[in-house]
Amino acid sequence: MILEPIYPKVLSVRRIHGAHPAVLEAYGADPARHNSLGLITCDQDDPTFVALDEATKRAPVDVVFARSFYAGADHSSGRLSGEILGVLAASDPDEIEEGLKAAVRTLEHDACFYSADASGSIAVFPHVIGSLGHYLAAEAGLQPGDAMAYLVAPPIEATIALDTALKSADVRVAKIFTPPTETNYAAAWLTGDLHACRAAAEAFARAVVEVGHDPIEEACC
Amino acid sequence: MSLTRDMVEGLRIALGESRPLPEPLAAETIEPPPKRVFPNQYQRGAYAAKAAAHTTALVGIGNVGTRYATNVVLQFQAELAVAHAAVAAELPDGWATENGLLSLKSRVTDHHEYLLRPDLGRRLDEESLALLRENATTGIDVQPILADGLSAVACMGSGMELLEAFTKECRQRGWSVGTPMAARYARVWLEDEVGETVGARVACILLGERPGLGTGDGLSAYMVYEPRIGKTDGDRNMMSNIHARGTRPAQAAERLALVAGAMLEQRTSGVDLDLSGIQDRIGDAAGGLREPQVREQLVESGP
Numbered sequence: 001m002i003l004e005p006i007y008p009k010v011l012s013v014r015r016i017h018g019a020h021p022a023v024l025e026a027y028g029a030d031p032a033r034h035n036s037l038g039l040i041t042c043d044q045d046d047p048t049f050v051a052l053d054e055a056t057k058r059a060p061v062d063v064v065f066a067r068s069f070y071a072g073a074d075h076s077s078g079r080l081s082g083e084i085l086g087v088l089a090a091s092d093p094d095e096i097e098e099g100l101k102a103a104v105r106t107l108e109h110d111a112c113f114y115s116a117d118a119s120g121s122i123a124v125f126p127h128v129i130g131s132l133g134h135y136l137a138a139e140a141g142l143q144p145g146d147a148m149a150y151l152v153a154p155p156i157e158a159t160i161a162l163d164t165a166l167k168s169a170d171v172r173v174a175k176i177f178t179p180p181t182e183t184n185y186a187a188a189w190l191t192g193d194l195h196a197c198r199a200a201a202e203a204f205a206r207a208v209v210e211v212g213h214d215p216i217e218e219a220c221c
Numbered sequence: 222m223s224l225t226r227d228m229v230e231g232l233r234i235a236l237g238e239s240r241p242l243p244e245p246l247a248a249e250t251i252e253p254p255p256k257r258v259f260p261n262q263y264q265r266g267a268y269a270a271k272a273a274a275h276t277t278a279l280v281g282i283g284n285v286g287t288r289y290a291t292n293v294v295l296q297f298q299a300e301l302a303v304a305h306a307a308v309a310a311e312l313p314d315g316w317a318t319e320n321g322l323l324s325l326k327s328r329v330t331d332h333h334e335y336l337l338r339p340d341l342g343r344r345l346d347e348e349s350l351a352l353l354r355e356n357a358t359t360g361i362d363v364q365p366i367l368a369d370g371l372s373a374v375a376c377m378g379s380g381m382e383l384l385e386a387f388t389k390e391c392r393q394r395g396w397s398v399g400t401p402m403a404a405r406y407a408r409v410w411l412e413d414e415v416g417e418t419v420g421a422r423v424a425c426i427l428l429g430e431r432p433g434l435g436t437g438d439g440l441s442a443y444m445v446y447e448p449r450i451g452k453t454d455g456d457r458n459m460m461s462n463i464h465a466r467g468t469r470p471a472q473a474a475e476r477l478a479l480v481a482g483a484m485l486e487q488r489t490s491g492v493d494l495d496l497s498g499i500q501d502r503i504g505d506a507a508g509g510l511r512e513p514q515v516r517e518q519l520v521e522s523g524p
Binding site for chain 2: 002003004005007105108109110111114126127128129130194198201202205206209
């Protein structure tokens with residue numbers, strides 16, 4: 001039983017309309033442009049980054065804050081904390097509402113981790129984004145509309161799978177996150193045309209599964 | 222729906238997993254939009270309809286949902302076009318002469334300059350000044366001056382009627398009236414120089430007024446006692462909206478003569494002029510409330 005979806009759980013969705021300027025500033029918003037905030041916590045950080053980016057495509061919102069929590073959802077500070085807090089900012093409540101809707105829809109129907117071994121103790125996120133929003137585009141140093149493979153796995157799996165992915169598809173590196181990240185995973189953002197991104201994600205997922213099957217390799221010579 | 226899900230589905234099979242991916246969560250259903258978003262019912266309150274009957278102004282025009290009714294918008298555009306056309310119209314060459322009037326012109330040389338340079342429209346050019354000195358009767362009581370102003374359409378429309386009626390009213394009162402004349406490219410203050418040149422006690426310029434919606438044919442009359450260059454608007458008395466749907470020329474001529482009489486008697490004009498003695502004979506008091514007005518329909522409206 002492999003590559004079963006592990007659906008993210010949205011733990012909280014809240015709004016702050018007419019946020020205090022100090023709060024706006026502290027969380028990276030611009031009091032001159034932003035008035036309302038939309039907050040979301042979830043037990044999977046990477047799908048949430050993708051979901052927040054999706055929000056920027058569906059509504060005139062900015063992702064002003066998105067940070068993962070240390071050691072992941074299993075060690076969170078409370079039942080609502082999960083492993084990420086994402087904050088959308090916009091000029092008025094309606095935009096926030098549309099942005100949150102898009103983010104939650106993405107978490108419920110699109111972006112999720114998959115189990116990479118039978119016991120479900122290895123998770124992989126071989127996500128293909130057809131068209132980047134302005135949030136992830138800026139984070140990755142790419143253009144909105146570019147395709148990107150958003151690849152995450154535990155450290156050893158991710159390291160080997162990244163090498164495989166880069167060798168299997170005509171993609172280039174936008175950014176590599178070596179372990180440990182806040183959640184103790186490793187990740188990579190690869191870009192190219194959509195088919196290349198898809199091929200890279202597939203190679204990545206396949207390699208993660210393979211490492212799980214054969215973690216202690218026999219010396220070859 | 223999800224690019225990643227499609228990819229994972231294929232990879233599962235490639236890796237020997239026979240079961241399909243679990244069904245994705247059902248997406249929320251989105252209500253289809255209503256067939257008609259905006260109402261198409263024309264609405265107008267009874268009060269608005271009643272109020273609108275008393276004016277040609279754009280009040281009480283009703284609404285269709287959040288917009289104006291189409292016929293209201295078309296009517297507005299048509300009326301605006303009438304106003305634009307009136308501003309753009311020019312008194313044809315020889316119009317004054319054909320109507321037996323002394324033909325004068327301000328220092329303005331063309332219509333474009335006329336709109337941009339009110340100062341030039343307030344003074345006579347050399348030729349007109351010479352013509353005036355040569356041909357006009359001097360030392361008179363009242364000097365009426367017909368002029369194009371901002372609507373040559375109005376001047377050509379009811380200008381002659383007003384001029385003749387006013388002249389007649391003045392003569393009936395035993396005053397001497399100056400040579401009939403018409404000025405081209407004229408502003409109100411042109412009456413000062415004309416009146417001064419002919420030595421009139423009262424000058425009265427009758428000119429096309431700035432067109433409003435649907436009224437490109439309105440005349441105004443400005444009257445001043447002892448016209449001299451340098452008189453201000455505070456020295457003048459005026460009457461506006463002289464047209465078929467406002468104050469009719471014959472009625473206007475009578476009222477103007479009453480005001481002129483007051484000027485001759487009190488030897489002043491403008492804010493200093495005391496009209497309290499004749500207020501029951503001029504203005505609204507004379508005719509009572511205007512009868513209900515009907516907007517002239519410039520476009521055909523559907524049901």
